[in-house]
Amino acid sequence: MTDRYASFVQSGAGRALVKRLGLPDPPRLRRHTPGDPLVPGPVLLGTAAGSRLAEPVTKVLTFAGVELRDPVAATDDPVRYAGLVYDATGITDSTGLRQLYDFFHPHARSLTPSGRVIVLGTPPAECGSPREATAQRALEGLTRSIGKEFGRGVTAQLVYVTKDGDAGTLTSLESTLRFLLSGRSAYVSGQVVRIGAGTATAPADWDRPLDGQVVLVTGAARGIGAALATVLARDGAQVVALDVPSAGDALAEVANEIGGSAVQLDLTAPDAPTRLAEHLAARHGRVDVVVHNAGITRDKTLGRMDPDRWDQVIDVNLSSQERINDVLLERDLIPAGGRIVSVSSIAGIAGNRGQTNYATSKAGVIGLVDSLTPVLRERGISLNAVAPGFIETRLTARIPLMLREAGRRMNSMAQGGLPVDVAETIGWLAWPASGAVTGNVVRVCGQSLLGA
């Protein structure tokens, strides 16, 4: 569970040695503590000619207490920025991409460690011409390259903002900009996030963005699930922590620590969905947020895999999510403004040796998000998934050393993520303020090299 190499590198003596030998140099990532300012320094905001989001972005960031700078004033400026934000929605042709160079080139080396790069664009499918759609799609090549190039814990994202929701744009943008600028998104980089036209509700206090929400977390006894319960409770949620009966003691400990409740239930039992629905109805009358985190691995190559390994993995990781969604939705237990967040995996995106069962189940989770999002949108419920990469848990601690080291270092952060990084990302997607964010699959992988 500990990355001893990173601890060594981050010590004074280790740092000097590693630099001299040219070894990987995992930076200490900025993470979120309640009460932190959103960013630890000024943010430079640039705008392509004819862009449409500068005004709402300025409002959101100013309101959040961010010190904003202007590129014109900044040209000969030795200031170190905590973020570079660029509104590229005005770029309607590939020749206009030059404006990206003009903004980023002079400031490429001005970012503080764990700095943030955010480019805002228009979803290509909404563009008025193929030329505009092409240019807007090109932005992805830029942000993904910046994520790989800037180093020192800097993250880079592309955020596509719908043209449809202009009325609600300010509120719609706010939760995502806050998440991506903050230390909550420490291990999220190289991602494309889509903000649509859904309804978002800003919290009274941005340090308690889940205040009063009833949140179900499956697989909550340990690892990512335990971190989830802790983070969501810290952010104001009333957490219902669920796990299998055999993990009852660990589960009770988690629930007690956060002042939540514990439910022992095997989700693959035929009556599990109805029993869960009855419990939620009786105790809370509803569930605002469902986090499908429970998951198992049963690795074997396909030729050596017995059928139970296939069946169990598909059932726990995919089919049981479908059955629970169906029952909770049928019984109207998830109100308008509700959220469902599923846990997928990089293996579901890229496939993995020895994990045909797991990768199939996790690719299915992506299919679930794609196909159920339009249905849920009509009910005012958002649905998203996160896809963790290499996260330091009990499971990854068991991977043989050399493989583990490769997994840890082969990403833009040169280190594994922590369970809290996955939890913070799920938290953002669960906020009432994130209603405009639906249908996304967001990787929490430090921009792992692995992909499809």
Add this chain to the structure above:
Amino acid sequence: MTDRYASFVQSGAGRALVKRLGLPDPPRLRRHTPGDPLVPGPVLLGTAAGSRLAEPVTKVLTFAGVELRDPVAATDDPVRYAGLVYDATGITDSTGLRQLYDFFHPHARSLTPSGRVIVLGTPPAECGSPREATAQRALEGLTRSIGKEFGRGVTAQLVYVTKDGDAGTLTSLESTLRFLLSGRSAYVSGQVVRIGAGTATAPADWDRPLDGQVVLVTGAARGIGAALATVLARDGAQVVALDVPSAGDALAEVANEIGGSAVQLDLTAPDAPTRLAEHLAARHGRVDVVVHNAGITRDKTLGRMDPDRWDQVIDVNLSSQERINDVLLERDLIPAGGRIVSVSSIAGIAGNRGQTNYATSKAGVIGLVDSLTPVLRERGISLNAVAPGFIETRLTARIPLMLREAGRRMNSMAQGGLPVDVAETIGWLAWPASGAVTGNVVRVCGQSLLGA
């Protein structure tokens, strides 16, 4: 340009040593030679209950001279298969995914070297229910994992076949099944190919699938472009080979060798599109296939990049493609049944350090395919892109040894691809028989680990 390690491994003495030391073991890939049978052994065809493609697939493969086997007869069969083809279109729920296990598990180790795995599915967006869409999307996790697991040059693909085009399914399927089973697709693995409802025309002779077609290849003087000219001419095309005047000698050599014509033109010149259009109109009256292969790299990190490097790369790799398409289409020089194939790159998908300009241009090419496909479909013209991974060329020969070795080995084939592999893939997309294949971005990367 030579992979000495692979040559060594593929020699008798090298093979033994490599096995003993547990080093990477790049297999010798089966590649296409005209006159070859489609596959060097029998193919096992399995079907999920209620599937809809078994009949057309059986017809296509039987007509192509493939010896087909049935899984029921095959259970205790020591036969080695050259291909495993599975029609999964009948799977309508995640619990039905078990049928994949039942088919692949007993035969996972029965494939010959460079064997083929093809799973056929329904595009999730066309599925009748979220449950069906989820299960069909899950197929991608299986095929990508099989590609990483089976080794020995085995490729694995998922082919989504529209429900719309059932009338024309037989012809629509044929070109893609032939390509994927043959040695032409040696370095294509882990891909998702979509077959739509376009019009496909089978050739008189499948060994000359481009007979009589006028094909423009840009950047044809060397590397992938020269291989392209050669492969497309071998397949029957009348090739117009284009490159910059400074590459005139090499270009003339390529054109002479294949009996094509040479055009010296700088595509970034303001009058280039009209001059090219006039040349094609005067000499051929049309151009059936346009292959946008010309591309340059000018690598630097963004902070150290001068503006010319940005501008040149965007202009050559992206804007000039847009200008040429516009003029050729305006003047109606690409007839119905025409094809456009653009060359993107893995860097355009995943981003790359030191290549913000290149990755932006190549991501733009993907945007061009996405946005222009619907427009061209109405005119009966298909548009696709290929995204090469590590291909052995003059350019990659200059990469420092350790990086080059990493690039070569980090894929399911444990070796770099050859220019001919990219050329064969573009060839398939250019065939008159491939009219149902449009809007795809197909990686030619040996299933590189790198992705997004």
